[in-house]
Amino acid sequence: MDDKIRLIADRLRALREDLGYTPETMAKATDCSVEEYDRIESGKADIGFSFLYKAAQFLNIDLTEILTGEPARLSGYSIVRKGEGLPIDRRRGFSYRNLAYRFKDRKLEPFLVTAPYETGAEASQITLNTHDGQELDIVLSGSLRIQIDQHVETLNEGDSIIYDSGVPHGMVAIDGMPCQFLAIVTK
Numbered sequence: 001m002d003d004k005i006r007l008i009a010d011r012l013r014a015l016r017e018d019l020g021y022t023p024e025t026m027a028k029a030t031d032c033s034v035e036e037y038d039r040i041e042s043g044k045a046d047i048g049f050s051f052l053y054k055a056a057q058f059l060n061i062d063l064t065e066i067l068t069g070e071p072a073r074l075s076g077y078s079i080v081r082k083g084e085g086l087p088i089d090r091r092r093g094f095s096y097r098n099l100a101y102r103f104k105d106r107k108l109e110p111f112l113v114t115a116p117y118e119t120g121a122e123a124s125q126i127t128l129n130t131h132d133g134q135e136l137d138i139v140l141s142g143s144l145r146i147q148i149d150q151h152v153e154t155l156n157e158g159d160s161i162i163y164d165s166g167v168p169h170g171m172v173a174i175d176g177m178p179c180q181f182l183a184i185v186t187k
Contacts (some may be wrong), residue, residue: 006043007069008047008067012041012067013134014039015059015061019059023038024172026041026058029054031051040085048129049088049096050130050131053131053132063101064098064101067088067098068086068101069134072100072105075103075104075105075176076104080099080100084128085112086101092096093116093118094114106187109184109185110184110185110186113180113182114178115171115180116171117176117179119144120173121174127170128147128169129169130165130166131166132165132187133166134165134185135169135184137155137184138160139156139157139179139181140180141180142156142177143156143157143175144174144181145172145173146161147170148167148168154164
């Protein structure tokens, strides 16, 4: 079992217990089954970004606190230099870097995302997720096949899309190479 997953799972359990929520309540709040929630909280299952985001919103805490055990502390402004950012490697090889993890009371979550290319992605079914808010995705390099509900679009370098992230959505890198994009999620 990955030590990072174990630490996040332990923090999640402690937060749930401190706030007096049952696993059933948390499962409902994060849109998963009780069995799946138990596997996540016990550290036996990978923890997806949508799950973490929903858990943080429900628990009324900063996503940074679930990931690191420390609250965001900076106000006024926060700089994250190239190649830095709080890493969140939680979805089938996708790499997320939170670009505002030190900034407290933020109203959006900006992520630098790298989507890996997987052979056959152009024709594969896209895994869909939901979370509250809206999302703006701006492709920095590569190409991205994105599905929002029943609509499928292809985005290339410089293209952007904004959507209601409560609608089922997902994406995959296409054209034989990874895709890097900026994802800005509102709370």
